[in-house]
Amino acid sequence: MIVLKLGGSVITDKERPETLDGGSLEQATDAVANALADEKLVVVHGGGSFGHHNASEHGVSTTEGTHDAAALLEIHGAMKTLNQFVLSRLLERDVEAVPVHPFSTAHRDADGTLELPTGQLETMLEEGFVPVLHGDVIAHAGAGATIVSGDELVAELARRLEADRIGLCSTVPGVLDADDAVIDRIRAYEDVASVLGASDATDVTGGMAAKVRALLALEAEASIFGLEGLASFLDGENPGTTIE
Ligand SMILES: Nc1ncnc2c1ncn2[C@@H]1O[C@H](COP(=O)(O)OP(=O)(O)OP(=O)(O)O)[C@@H](O)[C@H]1O
Numbered sequence: 001m002i003v004l005k006l007g008g009s010v011i012t013d014k015e016r017p018e019t020l021d022g023g024s025l026e027q028a029t030d031a032v033a034n035a036l037a038d039e040k041l042v043v044v045h046g047g048g049s050f051g052h053h054n055a056s057e058h059g060v061s062t063t064e065g066t067h068d069a070a071a072l073l074e075i076h077g078a079m080k081t082l083n084q085f086v087l088s089r090l091l092e093r094d095v096e097a098v099p100v101h102p103f104s105t106a107h108r109d110a111d112g113t114l115e116l117p118t119g120q121l122e123t124m125l126e127e128g129f130v131p132v133l134h135g136d137v138i139a140h141a142g143a144g145a146t147i148v149s150g151d152e153l154v155a156e157l158a159r160r161l162e163a164d165r166i167g168l169c170s171t172v173p174g175v176l177d178a179d180d181a182v183i184d185r186i187r188a189y190e191d192v193a194s195v196l197g198a199s200d201a202t203d204v205t206g207g208m209a210a211k212v213r214a215l216l217a218l219e220a221e222a223s224i225f226g227l228e229g230l231a232s233f234l235d236g237e238n239p240g241t242t243i244e
């Protein structure tokens, strides 16, 4: 079982609000369609230029919530629009992709812990579907609703579904060191903390630093790679950076 995140920074143009990077989305969905045989796959996508701008305007992040339903619908609506684009590109390539919207299924406890039921996902996988989740807003006890990033969803899905392979496809070829060379393996946060930053673009969920933290907390290994590494990851290789 594979859990794959398509980073929002890859499939959208992060500089321009609500704009797809059509070519990259096609390349990514081609790679997914070519790789699917008997392998079970869950896809998660991030926001990129969908969702982050709306969340930032309303002051909503993974920890700062809102009780303003109109603001939530705006953020959720932007993510659903992007989800629809991803689904339709997958369907065009005969991938039996179906949507799963975290706002309707997940929540956070008062301490911020993500609760994500997976019975529906397990059934979808058994029935041959490819569930496609996305970063979203979710109800958060005591805070109204906050953002859940695609990276958090990947980590939680990997734990609960006991994924064999976990991959984050982002806009960079891996985690880069101070000389912009790809770091092969990361074993501890402290080893790379000095080079890890937020995203270059508007991003309310913490960029590369948050990714590495979330993946280090997993028992299984995970890979961070760029679009050029996606086909080889789906083929069983370890492109980019491996997080132990
Ligand atoms: N050491 C680093 N190595 C690589 N990228 C880094 C590093 N430090 C900060 N970054 C930033 O992290 C970005 C990747 O994180 P970002 O959250 O934008 O990716 P994504 O998951 O693809 O997109 P989204 O969050 O919209 O889904 C890179 O584009 C870069 O700007």
Ligand SMILES: C=C(C)CCOP(=O)(O)O
Residues within 6 Å of the ligand: 008, 045, 046, 047, 048, 050, 051, 052, 055, 075, 079, 134, 135, 136, 137, 147, 148, 149, 150, 151, 204, 205
């Ligand atoms: C901003 C929203 C709603 C989603 C964020 O998901 P991410 O791009 O994976 O961080």
